[in-house]
Amino acid sequence: MVALIVGAVGVANIMIILVLERRSEIGLRRALGATQGQIRMQFLAESMLLASLGGSAGVLLGVGATAIYASVKGWAIVIPAEAWLGGITSAVLIGAFAGLMPALQASRLPPAVALRTL
Secondary structure, eight states: HHHHHHHHHHHHHHHHHHHHHHHHHHHHHHHHTHHHHHHHHHHHHHHHHHHHHHHHHHHHHHHHHHHHHHHTTEEEEEEEHHHHHHHHHHHHHHHHHHHHHHHHHHHHHHEEEEETTT
């Protein structure tokens, strides 16, 4: 549980920094006609992609560690589909939850304010 919370905080921090660094891009897209929903979906998709890549890497490392440990002990390597599917699914859900606040923040940014950062 602690690892999931730490992961969520890490994704949220990265997304907040991305929103701050890309204020001019957000302002330009809004000035050219992008809706708040499009901006929100862009940042939500980025946070979910980031979390799914991290979750997939974690699952692969877990499978590798399990395979090595099982082979050293002479056991059969059994990794249920629910385990790795649950890991990736929880990572995507945590990414969506952690990226929601930065995505809302980015979508509410007025174009004129965002373009002042150029």
